[in-house]
Amino acid sequence: PGDNVTLLYVCYARVWLPDAVDVWKSAELTRDYTPGDQVLSLQLEDGTDVEHRIDPQTNGLPPLRNPNILVGENDLTALSYLHEPAVLHNLKVRFIDSKLIYTYCGIVLVAINPYESLHIYEADIISAYSGQNMGDMDPHIFAVAEEAYKQMARDERNQSIIVSGESGAGKTVSAKYTMRYFATVSGSSGEASIEERVLASSPIMEALGNAKTTRNDNSSRFGKYIEIGFDKKQRITGANMRTYLLEKSRVVFQAYGERNYHIFYQLCASSHLQEFKTFKLGCADDFHYTNQGQNPVIDGVEDAKEMCHTRKAFTLLGIGESDQMALFQILAAILHLSNVEVKDHSADRSSILPDNSHLMVFCELMEVSYDDMAHWLCHKKLKTTTETYVKSVSKMNAINGRDALSKHIYDRVFRWTVDRINKALKSAIKQHSFIGVLDIYGFETFDINSFEQFCINYANEKLQQQFNLHVFKLEQEEYMKEEISWTLIDFYDNQPCINLIEAKLGVLDLLDEECKMPKGSDDTWAQKLYNTLLKQKAHFDKPRLSNRAFIIHHFADKVEYQCEGFLEKNKDTVNEEQINVLKMSKFDLLLKLFEDDEKATTLSSSRSVVSRPGQSQRDNKKTVGLQFRQSLHLLMDTLNATTPHYVRCIKPNDHKSPFTMDPVRAVQQLRACGILETIRISAAGFPSRWTYQEFFSRYRVLMKQKDLLPDRKKTCKNVLEKLIKDQDKYQFGKNKIFFRAGQVAFLEKLRSDKLRMACVRIQKTIRCWLARKKYLRMRESAITIQRYVRGHQARCHVKFLRCTKAAVVIQRNVRMWAARRRYQQQRSAHKAVVIQRWVRGWLARRRCRHYLAAIVLLQSCVRRMRAKRELKKLKVEARSVEHFKKLNIGMEKKIMQLQEKINEQFCYCGVIVHPVIYHNKDEENRELSERLSVVEKTQAAERGKLGKEMEILRGSEREARAKAERVPSLLEQLSFLHQELQSTCREKEDLEEQARAYREQTQQVVADLNAKNNMLNSEKDDLNRQIKEQAQQITDTKVNVENTKQLEKDLTEERARYQKLLSEYLQLEERHGDLKGEMNDNTVRNTPDVTQPTVDMPVLLKLQRRVKELEQEKQALHLQLDKKEEAQQEKAKRQELESENKRLKQDLSELRNSLTSESGDLAPPRPGSEPYNVLLEQLNSSNEELEMRKEEVLLLRSHMVRQEALKHKDSALGEGLKLDLSEISSDIHTLNEDGELWLAYEGLKETNRLLERQLQRQEQVHREECEELRDVVRRLRHEQKQQQQLLAQSLLLPEDARIDASLQHEITRLTNENLFYCFCFLERFAVYRFTNLNFDDFMEQLDKEGKTIRKLKKQLKLYVKRVEELEGSAQQQGRASWAATPVSPVNITRKEKDFQGMLEYKPGDEGRMVKNLILDLKPRGVAVGIVPGLPAYIIFMCLRYADYIDDEQRVSSLLNSTISGIKGIIKRRGRDFEITSFWLANTCRFLHCLKQYSGDEFFIKHNSPKQNEHCLSNFELSEYQQLFGDLAIHIYCQLIKCIEEILQPLIVASMLENETVQGVLGSKPTGMRKRSSSFPDGEAVTVETLIHQLELLHTTMNQHGMDPQLIKHVVRQLFYIICAVTLNHLLLRKDMCSWSKGLQIRYNLWQLEEWLVEKELTDCGAKETLEPLVQAAQLLQIKKKTVTDAQAICTMCSALTATQIVKVLTLYTPVVEFEERVSATFIRTIEDLLKDRVESPMLTMDVKKIFSINLPFTPSPVALETIQIPASLNLGFLTRV
Secondary structure (H helix, E strand, C coil): CCHHHHCCCCCCCEEEEEECCCEEEEEEECCCCCCCCCEEEEEECCCCEEEEECCCCCCCCCCECCCHHHCCCCEHHHCCCCCHHHHHHHHHHHHHHCCCCEEEECCEEEEECCCCCCCCCCHHHHHHHCCCCCCCCCCCHHHHHHHHHHHHHHHCCCEEEEEEECCCCCHHHHHHHHHHHHHHHHCECCCCCHHHHHHHHHHHHHHHHEECCCCCCCEECCEEEEEEEECCCCCEEEEEEEEECCCHHHHCCCCCCCCCEHHHHHHHHCCCCHHHHHHCCCCHHHCCCCCCCCCCCCCCCCHHHHHHHHHHHHHHCCCCHHHHHHHHHHHHHHHHHHCCCCEEEECCEEECCCCCHHHHHHHHHHCCCHHHHHHHHCEEEEECCCCEEEEECCHHHHHHHHHHHHHHHHHHHHHHHHHHHHHHHCCCCCCCEEEEEEEEECCCCCCCECHHHHHHHHHHHHHHHHHHHHHHHHHHHHHHHHCCCCCCCCCCCCHHHHHHHHCCCCHHHHHHHHHHCCCCCHHHHHHHHHHHHCCCCCCEECCCCCCCEEEEECCCCEEEEECCCHHHHHHCCCCHHHHHHHHCCCCHHHHHHCCCHHHHHHHCCCCCCCCCCCCCHHHHHCCHHHHHHHHHHHHHHHHHCCEEEEEEEECCCCCCCCCCCCHHHHHHHHHHCCHHHHHHHHHHCCCEEEEHHHHHHHCHHHCCHHHCCCCHHHHHHHHHHHHCCCHHHEEECCCEEEECCCHHHHHHHHHHHHHHHHHHHHHHHHHHHHHHHHHHHHHHHHHHHHHHHHHHHHHHHHHHHHHHHHHHHHHHHHHHHHHHHHHHHHHHHHHHHHHHHHHHHHHHHHHHHHHHHHHHHHHHHHHHHHHHHHHHHHHHHHCCHHHHHHHHHHHHHHHHHHHHHHHHHHHHHCCCCHHHHHHHHHHHHHHHHHHHHHHHHHHHHHHHHHHHHHHHHHHHHHHHHHHHCCHHHHHHHHHHHHHHHHHHHHHHHHHHHHHHHHHHHHHHHHHHHHHHHHHHHHHHHHHHHHHHHHHHHHHHHHHHHHHHHHHHHHHHHHHHHHHHHHHHHHHHHHHHHHHHHHHHHHHHHHCCCCCCCCCCHHHHHHHHHHHHHHHHHHHHHHHHHHHHHHHHHHHHHHHHHHHHHHHHHHHHHHHHHHHHCCCHHHCCCCCCCHHHHHHHHHHHHHHHHHHHHHHHHHHHHHHHHHHHHHHCCCCHHHCCCCCCCCCCCHHHHHHCCCCHHHHHHHHHHHHHHHHHHHHHHHHHHHHHHHHHHHHHHHHHHHHHHHHHHHHHHHHCCCHHHHHHHHHHHHHHHHHHHHHHHHHHHHHHHHHHHCCCCCHHHHHHHHHHHHHHHHHHHHHHHHHHHHHHHHHHHHHHHCHHHHHHCCCCCCCCCCCCCCCCCCEECCCCCHHHHHHHHHHCCCHHHHCCCCCCCHHHHHHHHHHHHHHHCCCHHHHHHHHHHHHHHHHHHHHHHCCCHHHHHHHHHHHHHHHHHHHHCCCCHHHHCCCCHHHHHCCCCCCCCHHHHHHHHHHHHHHHHHHHHHHHHHHHHHHHHHHHHCCCCCCCCCCCCCCCCCCCCCCCCCCCCCHHHHHHHHHHHHHHHHHCCCCHHHHHHHHHHHHHHHHHHHHHHHHCCHHHCCHHHHHHHHHHHHHHHHHHHHCCCHHHCHHHHCHHHHHHHHHHHCCCCCHHHHHHHHHHCCCCCHHHHHHHHHHCCCCCCCCCCCCHHHHHHHHHHHCCCCCCCCCCCCCCCCCCCCCCCCCCCCCHHHCCCCHHHCCCCCEEC
C-alpha cells in the first residue's frame, strides 16, 4: 500500500484476521508496527492476545478496519478500505444491527433476504421514492426501479434490471416489487387494468413455476425476462414474458423436504369443491408426484386460499373459466398418471393391468383410449431403414417413459400458460420503450450437480462477463469525464470459461455431438471431455476419484458436475407413439398443446427455452443445450442493447432464521454474485471521490490560514501535495478529487489526529484554567480562613478579658447582696414583734365588735317582743264597746254635719221637702240602734274569746321568759347556722348556676350538634345526590364527548371521503372529456382523405355568386329583422307608456278625490301622512319630468331652426337671415317646397311667445327662488360647520365607532333635508290653495301638460329624423361650406339614476362573458387595485338580472356556463398557482353571494337593508350552492397539489440538506452514488428561501381576496406537507439521522413557527402538524442509553408511531468520531415499551393526504350597486341596471 498505509499500523489500530468460523475476526494492535517486523502483536475483541506472522516474501499485512464513523454506510464504495472483511462487516452491521436489507455496492444493489415480512413496500414508500435521485435516499429496490424509469424517460433508452441470486435469496420477490413500482408510478396509457394484469401474472407463474426447496419455500424453478412496455408519456402499454430452462425433472422427482410445483398442491387442497369433483383428486400424499418430499405443507401458507388467488389472476388476465378448468383437468391427469403402476414380467418386458383405476381416470380426463395408452406406456416403436417393429420395454424404462410423458405434458402446459399471459398483456398501443426485469437463477453448487446446474452456471458466467464489462465501462466513462490520467484496470475476464462451455469442441458442442451418436452414453461423453479439454483448457479439470464427472473453474468457485443424465436431459426425448395417442384425443386444450411447433410458435408471443419466433420445423429437434445457448445469446443481445441495473440477492443463512447471517454462506454468495469483483475493480482504480467543496469542508482542519486561497480547487491541490507525497495516490479531475484505496483513511487519520491534538490542547488549556481557578479559589479561601481564625482568636481574647472583668463585677455584687441580706434579716427580727402586737390588737377589736353586734341583736329582739305585746293590747281594745262608742261619736258628728248641710240646702229648695227628710231620719236612727245592739252582742262574745286568749298568752309569756334565757346561745347557733346556711346557699346557688349553665350549655351544644348533624345529614344527602347526578352527568358528558369526538371523527372522515370521491369523480370526468376529445380527434384523423378533383372554374364562379347572393339575402333578412324588432320595441314602449299614463291618471284622480273631499275618510291628507307623502313624491317627479321634457322640446326646436338658418346663410335666400334669427324675411316660404321649415318657424314664434309669458311669470319665481337659495346657502354653511365639528370628533373615535357616527349623522342630515323640502312644498301648496285657482284646475292643467308632453315627444322624434335627413342632404350638397362651420353637438343632461346592483345582458352572451371574464382573464392584472372577487360579483349581478326578469333558462345557462368555464380554466391551467388561487377565491365568493342573497334567515341577518333588497326573488338555488361548494373543494385540492409541486423541490433542500453554518454538521464519504442537490450549485436553498415562497403564496391568496379561514386551511395543509416530506426523507435517509441534523431541523422549525406568529396564523393548527417532525428532531438529540431514557422517549414521542421511533433510532448515525451509535439493547427496550401501542404500521406519513375542509359563510360588505366594471375586462355588452 505504501508508506502512508504503513503509518496506519500503530498501536490501537484495528485489523482483520482470517477465521475458520466467522471468516474474519477483528483484532487490535498492542504495539506499533515498523517495517521489517515479522510478527504483529494483536489482541482479539474477547481479550485474547495473539501473534500474527507476516509472510516475508509478500510482506502482506492484515487488512485494516474502517473507522467506526464509516461502519454501516449505504454504499460499500464509501468505505475507505475496500476488501472482503470490510464488505462483510458493513453488510452484517446493516443487516443485523440496523435491520437494513438493502445496500449499494457501486452500481449494484445488494438485497439480503430478511426471512420476515417488512413494512417497507407500501404505497407510501413508493410515493416517497418516486421522482428521487438514487443517491438521495437509502438503498431500496424502489430506488433502482426509479433510476431505471427516470433514465428511460430522460435518455429514451431501454432499461434492464437484472435480479440474480441463489435459490431462497429473494429474487422473485424483488422482481415482483419492481413490477409493482412501475405499475404504481406510471399508470397505463390504454386499458385501465393493464397494471393489474402485469401484477396478476406473478401468482400464476409462481403457481406453475415455483416450488418449495430445502433453501426456499417459494423458489423459482425457471428463469424469466419480463419486458414492460411504455409509450412516449412513460405509461405502461403492455408486457411480454420470456422464460428460460424450466426444471421439468421436479414434476416427477423431489428430494426429501421439498415439494412439487405449487399448483398440484393447490389442486389437491381444493378437491372438495364441486367443480373439482370430476377430477377425482384427494390428498397430496395420495399421489406419487407430490409425496416424495414427505413435506406437503408450507408453514403459513394455505394452498386452498392460494388456489383462489390463482383463479382470480387467471380471470383478470382474460382466461375464462372453461380454459381454467381444462388446464386444471390436464394437471389432475398428470397426478393420476404418477400413480399408474407398471408390472414387471421379465428383464425387458412389462405391462399395466387392464383395471388400473388411475390410468382409467387419466384416459378419461385426457379423453384418450385406455388400451392404446396402456400399450404404448409399455412398448416402443423402433424404425430402421427397411422396417418398423414394436418392442416391449422393461419396467424401469416404462416408468421413465411415463415420467417423460408427464414432464412433456407439463412443459407444454407451462408454455401455453405463458403464451396466454403474453396475449393478455399485449396492447394495441405502440410501444415506445421498455424496461426489462430479469429474474434468473444465481450461481449454484450442490453435492451432486447435474445438467440443470451446468446450464445455470453457464448463464451466470455470461451475465458476470456482461457485468464486469459494464462496471469497467462506467469507471472509464467517469475518468474520461473528469479528464484524469488513468491506466487500464486489470479485472477478471471469464471469457476463457465461457469458451470452454460454448465454443467449438466445447462442453456443449461435445454433448450435442454425443447425443447424435446412436450408442452415445454419459461415459463415452465423459471420456471425450477428458481427451479433448483436459490438457487444453485451464478451467477444465478431472476429479481424482471419478471417471464420470468433470470440474469447471467458474468465476465464483470450482464446481464438480456428474455426467450421469446429461445426455438424456439434453435430448429430452419422449415416446412419439404416446404423443400420437394424445393427439387423437377429443380434448380441445390438449390438441392445442400438441400442435406442431411451427404453428404453436406463430400463435405464441413468448420466447421460451425450447422455441423462438421464426424457427422452422427442422429446428424443433434441437437439443436443450443448443436451444438454451441460443436463447441466452438472444438475452445477452437484449441486455447489451439496454442500460443495465443490477440487483444481487443474498441468502443470509440456510435455516431461514430472520435477521441472522452466516458469514461463510454470505461470503460464498458475495464471491459468486460478483460483489467482491466489483469491489476489486473499484479498489484497483480510484474508489474514493470527493468534490472540491466536500473535500474543503471535511479537511478544512488540516489547512493553515496561509493555505487558504480564493480558488478552492487550488487550495485543495496545495494541501494534498503537502499531505500525500505520492501523487499516484490521487488524481485531480474537473470537479472531483479521486483517491486510491486507503488514502481517505489516511486523511481521516490525519484529521482525527489533528482533532485529537486540538482536543488535547483545548483540554490542556481548560485543565490549566480549571487548575489555576481552583488554586486561586483555594488561596482566596485560605486567606479568608486565616482572616476569620485571627478574628476568632481576637474575639476570644476580648471575650476572656470581658469575662474576667465580669467575674470581678459579679463577685462585688454578690458580696454586696450577701451583706444586704444579712442586714435585712436583722431588721426582719425586730419587725415581727411589731406585727404580733398589731395582729393581737386587731383580733381583740374583732371580738369586741362581735360581742357588740350580739348585744344589739338581743336588744332588738327584746324590743320587738315588747312591741308585739303592745300590738296585741291595741287589738283587744279595738274590739271593745268603748271603741265602738268612740266610733259612733265620730259618726254622730258627721251626721250632724250632714244634717246641717241638708238644712241649708232645704232652705233653698222649700218647705215641702221637710216631712220626707224627718221621716228618713227616724228610720236611720232605728237602723243604727239595731245595729248597735248587734254589735254589743258580738263584742260580748269576742270578750269571752279574748279572755281565753289572754290566759293562753300568759302561758305563752311564761314559756317565752323561759325560752328567752336560751336566746343568746340560740342566737349564736343561729348566727353560725345562718352563716353556714348563707355559705351553703351561695354554694348551692353557684352549683345550681353552674349546673344550669352547664345544662344549658350542654343542651345548646347538643342542640347545635343535632342541628349540625341534621344539616350534615341533609348536606350529605344533597352531596350524595349531587355526586350521583354529577357522576351521571360526567358519564353522560363522557359519552357525549366520546360520541361528539366520534361524530366529529366520522364527519371528518366522511368529509374527507366525500372530497376524495369528489376529486376522483372530477378526475374521471376530466379523463372522460379527454378520452372523448381524443376519440373525436382520432375519428377526424381516421376519416379517409377524399382526393380533391380538378377545380371546375365555371362551377366555382357559380358557387361564388351564389354565396354572394346568400350573403345579401342574409343581410336583408337581418335588416328586416332589425326593423321588426324596432317596431316591436316601439310598440311595446308605446303600450308601456299608455299603461303608465293610465296608471298616472288613476293616481291623479285618486289624489284629486282625496284632496277635494273634506269629510270622512276622503278628507284632505294631513302633512306627514302616507297619502300626503305619495302626493309629494308624484308631484315632484311629475314636475321634474315636465321641466325636463320642456327643455328638450325647446332645445330641439331651436336647434332645428338654427340648423336651417345656418344651412341657407350664404345662399341667396339667406341674405336677410341673421344668426340670432330675430327677424326672418317673408321669402322664407321658398326654403322648402313642402312648407316644413315654415311650420318649424311658426312653431318657434309660438314658442317664443310662450317663453315670454313664462319669463314674466318666472321673474317673480326667480326672486323667490333666490331667497330660497340664500336660505339654502345659510343652511349649507350651518351644515358645513356641523360636518367639520363631526369630522373633528369622529377622528378621535375608533374606526368602528367612526363609521357608526358618520352613518348616524348622514341619516340625520337626510331626514332634516327631507323635512325641509316637505315644508317648502307645503308652503307652496298652501299659497297655491288659497289663490284664485283651485286645486281641480291645477290638476286639469297638469293633465293637459302631460298630453302636450307626449305629443311633443312624438313631434320631437319626427323632427329629429327630418333634421338628420336635412343634415345628410346638406352634407352632400356642400361639404366645403360645412367644413368651415362645424356644428356643435347637443348635450342633453339627464339626472343620474340609482342602480339596482344588476347587469343586463342579452341571451347568448353567456359564452362571451365566460370567455372574457374566465378563460381569457389574467389574475395578475385584475387582482391589483380593484375589488377582490370582482368576477364573482359580476357573474352574480348578471344572475340577479336573470332572476329579476324571471328567466329560468338564462339562470341555468349562466350558472352552467360559469361552472364549465371555471372547470375548463382549472383543467388547462391548474398547475398555475395564481390561476388556481384566484378562481378558488372567486368561486368561494360567488358561493357566499348565493347564500348571502338567497333570502334565508340565517344568511340575511348579516346583510344591510340595501343588501336585503337585492336578494333573489324568483329562484331557489340551493342545488347550485352544492355544485359550487363541490367545485370550490375541487379547486382547493388542485391548489394543494399545485403548491405541493412548488414546495416539493424546496422542502428537503431547505429543511434537511442546507447547513446554516458551513462545516458544523460535517460531511462523510458517500461513495460512487453522490447525493444530488435539488438545485444547481450556484443556488443555496435555505429555510429563508422556503419562508420567502410561503410569503409569496400567502400574499397572493390575500390579494385575491381568499377567505381568511380558507387561507388558514391552506397554511395548515402546507405545513403538513412540509412535515410529511421532511419526516419521510429523514426516515429513508441514514445520512440525515444525527445529533447535529436534529439541531438544524429544530432551528428551521423555529423559523417556520416565527413566520406563523408574524402572520397571526398560530390558531390555524399548522404548528400542531409539525409535531411529528419536532419530536423526531428531539429524538435525534435526546440521550439514548438507559431505561429511563427509553421511558422518556416513549412519553415524549407521542406523535410518532412505534415503527418511526425504532426506525429513527436504527438509522441514527454519528457524523463525528465523538458520537455513539444507539445500542441494539436500547432499541429492544424501546420496542418492548411501545409494543402495546395500537397504531398504523405505516412507516412514512401520507404526503398526499388532504385535510377535509368546510367552507364557512363569509358575508361581503360590498354593495352591488357601487361596483364598477373596468374597461380592461372587455365587458361592454353588459349594462348596469
